[in-house]
Amino acid sequence: MTQFPHDQFAKQYLEELLSSIGEVKAPREVRGEVRQIDVWFSPQPQLQGNPEELGLLGRLATTSALFEPYRNPVTPDEIDSCLLKLLEVKGEIQREAKRNKTRISIDDYPKLWILTPTASQNILNGFRATLDEENWSSGIYFFGEYFRTAIVVIHQLPRTPETMWLRILGRGKVQSQAIDELEGLPKDNPQRDNALLLLSDLLSNIEVNPDVDPEDRELIMRLSPLFSQRLEEATQSGIQQGLQQGVQQGREEGIQQGLQQERRETIKNLLVFRFGELDSQLEVIIEPLLSLSLPELMPLLLQLSREELLDRFGG
Structure with a gap:
């Protein structure tokens, strides 16, 4: 029995969707104290997939990126852990550039997307995470430019076709509505079938859990x-x-x-x-x-x- 079925589902789900438009490593270890990046993504333009078909998720994947999905609301300590992973990756890139005697710019570093169902205003304020409503939808809170980090608050995303693929990773009513929308997609949509297969795995894993909570029962x-x-x-x-x-x-x-x-x-x-x-x-x-x-x-x-x-x- 899978100990953390929702975590496994989130990683497999992101890996499956993003593999059509780039290289995915899930998980990927980084140096220092052993830490694993949940999903490491590098875009591959030569692949046949179309990022626009993934809506907002595809837009998050236009550059190399670290995706860290959370089933429960993310905590300050968990955000710190994500930032440490990003800093260690930046250190790897800097060391490689030094060995190869090449110059790097801020755009050479991956972006960190922390996916959480909800986030308190205190946490967002504590990290000075703010909206960029001119360029992005509601629910995405950006840190300072050099951090290359944002918190995606899934339950604050607008209910539009563009956000459906991310809302699948939400909880309760938000997730259920997104599943309705997923089911309503054309049956020849390959991403629809892949997502439904992964939801099937999730169903099997939570059904055999002896301590099913009310939300999972729903x-x-x-x-x-x-x-x-x-x-x-x-x-x-x-x-x-x-x-x-x-x-x-x-x-x-x-x-x-x-x-x-x-x-x-x-x-x-x-x-x-x-x-x-x-x-x-x-x-x-x-x-x-x-x-x-x-x-x-x-x-x-x-x-x-x-x-x-x-x-x-x-x-």
Whole structure:
């Protein structure tokens, strides 16, 4: 069971969305006392992704950046920790420039984006973080120019399509509304499917937590019908693919083979639904899974992690 499911979701979610427009390292260790940057991003213009499709998140990713998402309201100590990571990265860049005898400017340093559902006015005042309403939407508070840092207060962002991808990382009603908007996107939107798959992982992780808090219980209620429908679609798609192949192969023998192929395609679709792709490691466990009935199979695929499935059926 994942100890911090929301933290894992936030990192995987940002990594998945940003990988279409740049290089992502999540996490990335920095020198000094061992610290890990949650998401390190470097834009790669040669990639096919369009930053504009990610709205405000894409705008935050126009330069190299450190993303530090928080499930709970960020504290002053946590902001200090983020700033230390940024300063250590700046030190690495300075040392490399010195070794290579190259000059650097302030634009060579990454920006730090601290993502938090809410932030008290005292904290914002304490760090002299202020709005830039002329150039940015509400909810984004910038430190002094040389800090290259801003706090993104997710629950203060305007409810517009541009902010949806960030509001997914909010809490309660804000997150639920963003999920509604995500679900309403065209079904051929690749980012929509990727985000829904990661929400599926989040649902599985919080469902097995014995100490589910009321807010997570509401999130489970919000996500369960959505994924029950998607699971049914994946299952039916597998059945149809299997039976079609059976009909093509002939009647009696073909029907038997078709039923077996039906189960195989169903398992494949469920694995893709659960983990986003079917790689060589997951293909190995298909045969052992064929011996299970559908009622036995469903809970396993929804509740066990990838590693647990491989350990149990990969031998």
